[in-house]
Amino acid sequence: MASNNVKLGYVYSLALHILIAIAMFAWALIDVLFPKETVENKLVFEMVEPSENPPAPPPPPTAPDTPQIEVEKVKEIEPIDIPDPTPPEPEPTPPEPTPTPPKDDAPVVKPKPTPTPPKKVDFNEWKKKNKNRATNRTNTTPPKRKAVKIGPITSKHTSINSISDIKSPASSSMSNSAMRDAFAEYTNAIYIIAKRNWKRPMVSSDISTLSAKVTFRVSKNGIISNVRIIESSGDKDFDNSVIQVFKIITIPPPPDNASHNVNITFRGR
Numbered sequence: 001m002a003s004n005n006v007k008l009g010y011v012y013s014l015a016l017h018i019l020i021a022i023a024m025f026a027w028a029l030i031d032v033l034f035p036k037e038t039v040e041n042k043l044v045f046e047m048v049e050p051s052e053n054p055p056a057p058p059p060p061p062t063a064p065d066t067p068q069i070e071v072e073k074v075k076e077i078e079p080i081d082i083p084d085p086t087p088p089e090p091e092p093t094p095p096e097p098t099p100t101p102p103k104d105d106a107p108v109v110k111p112k113p114t115p116t117p118p119k120k121v122d123f124n125e126w127k128k129k130n131k132n133r134a135t136n137r138t139n140t141t142p143p144k145r146k147a148v149k150i151g152p153i154t155s156k157h158t159s160i161n162s163i164s165d166i167k168s169p170a171s172s173s174m175s176n177s178a179m180r181d182a183f184a185e186y187t188n189a190i191y192i193i194a195k196r197n198w199k200r201p202m203v204s205s206d207i208s209t210l211s212a213k214v215t216f217r218v219s220k221n222g223i224i225s226n227v228r229i230i231e232s233s234g235d236k237d238f239d240n241s242v243i244q245v246f247k248i249i250t251i252p253p254p255p256d257n258a259s260h261n262v263n264i265t266f267r268g269r
Contacts, residue, residue, distance in 0.1 A: 179255065179256065182255040183254070183255060186252075186254060186255055187262060187264065189251070189252075190218075190249075190251050190262065190264065191264055191266070193249050193250075193251055194245050194246055194249055194264075194266065195266075197245050197248065197249050198241065198242075198245045198266075199241060199244075199245070200241070200268075201237040201238055201240070201241045202237065203235050203237055203238055204235075205235060207238065207268040207269075208268050208269035209268070209269075210233040210234070210235055210238045210267070210268040211233055211265055211266065211267040211268065212229050212231060212232055212233040212238060212239050212242050212265070212266055213229070213230050213231035213263060213264070213265045213266075214227060214228070214229055214230070214242050214243065214246060214263070214264055214265075214266055215227075215228060215230050215261060215262070215263045215264075216228070216246055216261070216262055217259065217260075217261055217262075218251070218254060218259065218260050218261075218262055219253075219259050220253055220254065220257050220258050220259050221253050222250070222251045222252050222253035222254070224246055224247065224249070224251065227243050227246045227247055228243070229242065229243060230263070231265075233268075238268060242266045
């Protein structure tokens, strides 16, 4: 049955195409047998001879009447006397600002007073004033005075003991033993002055156990020079503090008014 439907559809399609072809053929045949009349629009141009008197040109168009505006006459302006400009007054000078004192946030540090060097006095006067004088310690009982050994003095004479042989006003009035005692007290006085002016250094060990032997030259005017350590304490800071104190102190001249080399053992206690 399916094949019959296919055949039937094929027949219908063929019949439809044949009808369309017949209709197109008939339409073409009618156009041939009965053509349509075409009307051509023809344009005819006629040449006209020009006339001897050309026509006058048309008059120009007249402009419309503009209304006249009446302008009022300006009255003459009378001259005005302008006064001379007055110069401006000078501006007042502003007052100078009063400087405000700076605020002292930090406390004022007063400068440390410069210590006045001790005055030089004659050794005999110093001996009279300090006959029974001890050190500045507050102990009620003064410590026992230790004898200070004085090394050889490299000068014109080999030791202090030979100073008695010097023919000078001091040696003529003082015996050998008195001169030795005077020099012992003189050396002790130098040690006391140095001890008062000595600044304790910061050392790692116990400073009371340290000692250094120092040598220096004393002139006849009591000026110390050539300070050096001959027996070190083993601590560099301690040795330097000892050298420094003997460089800054001021001492009286020697009893015999002569130059000497002096050796002193400086102790930290």
